[in-house]
Amino acid sequence: MSELVLALLTWLSANTSYDIGFPQPNIVMTTRHNLCQLYGINDFDTCNASGLRAFYDKHLTIYLGMDFSMNSEHKVSGLLHELAHYIQYRNHVHDHTCLGHLEVEAYNLQDHWRREHGLEPVLDVFNQVLLEASCQG
Numbered sequence: 001m002s003e004l005v006l007a008l009l010t011w012l013s014a015n016t017s018y019d020i021g022f023p024q025p026n027i028v029m030t031t032r033h034n035l036c037q038l039y040g041i042n043d044f045d046t047c048n049a050s051g052l053r054a055f056y057d058k059h060l061t062i063y064l065g066m067d068f069s070m071n072s073e074h075k076v077s078g079l080l081h082e083l084a085h086y087i088q089y090r091n092h093v094h095d096h097t098c099l100g101h102l103e104v105e106a107y108n109l110q111d112h113w114r115r116e117h118g119l120e121p122v123l124d125v126f127n128q129v130l131l132e133a134s135c136q137g
């Protein structure tokens with residue numbers, strides 16, 4: 001796993017202006033239900049409806065679902081998205097940038113990586129507009 005993370009961090013370094021000179025985050029694979037509870041969703045139906053598959057927390061840990069596989073480029077692109085958040089956080093951009101913009105940036109990096117691997121983008125225009133609108137006002 002650490003070789004994959006290093007490769008993805010190196011890719012992020014080449015495609016952003018962020019510093020990646022930090023220790024690797026912890027990566028934990030856990031069940032969907034536990035993932036939701038760690039995220040703060042306790043209700044099982046809400047958990048299933050949320051589509052939550054991975055997230056990054058401020059304790060420098062990335063949580064992935066048990067269905068993560070290093071052999072799935074689709075899943076790896078999700079890990080890249082979470083690593084983008086890790087690098088944003090390490091570069092202190094949360095201090096002065098709205099979360100919606102950070103989310104769009106993480107999706108754009110993920111979709112850039114996906115294009116390079118022949119995968120369809122995950123962020124559609126509608127959701128991009130919603131995320132950016134959350135930063136106004």
Ligand SMILES: [Zn+2]
Nearest residue numbers: 081085103106
């Ligand atoms: Zn995100």
